[in-house]
Amino acid sequence: MGDEEGSRRSPRLDKIVHERARLIILAYLSSRGNPTASFPELRENLGLTAGNLSIQLKTLGGAGYVRIAKSFVENRPNTSVSLTAKGARALDGYLKEMESLMRKLRSRARDRKGN
Numbered sequence: 001m002g003d004e005e006g007s008r009r010s011p012r013l014d015k016i017v018h019e020r021a022r023l024i025i026l027a028y029l030s031s032r033g034n035p036t037a038s039f040p041e042l043r044e045n046l047g048l049t050a051g052n053l054s055i056q057l058k059t060l061g062g063a064g065y066v067r068i069a070k071s072f073v074e075n076r077p078n079t080s081v082s083l084t085a086k087g088a089r090a091l092d093g094y095l096k097e098m099e100s101l102m103r104k105l106r107s108r109a110r111d112r113k114g115n
Contacts, residue, residue, distance in 0.1 A: 016063045017094040021048055021056045026065065026091045029083035039079040057081060065090055 017023055024046050029035045037045075043053050060066040065087030069080045083091075 013097050014090050014094050016059060016065065017090050019056070019059075021046075021052060022060055023091075023094075025053075025056060025060060025081075026083065026087055029066070029081065030088060030091055035083035035088075036080055039081065042081060060087065063087075063090075 017026060025042060028042065028046060029037060039050075039053065039057075042048070042057075043050055046053070048056070057066060057068060061068045063086075064084055067082045067084055069082070071078050071080075
């Protein structure tokens, strides 16, 4: 694919990743040394309600981008969320598409200023 053809291509943003809450969940998990976090940790650090977080995790889990494990710790329910390899690839691909889009927008803005 040539540069001219690539510049006309519409970005192929992953709609699952593109939603703000899901993007910050994936980014949070990806940015940690350990790509696993508890449900309360995600809720508190990302500022999401329990209901919204639950819905977004269900969507991410359904896409295979996160793995959700439920267990009991000291007789209390514990939910942990882990970024999967597929989720890491999806986030990386999304970020590359956004970077490409930003480069194109900056280039067009420079071209307009030069004309």
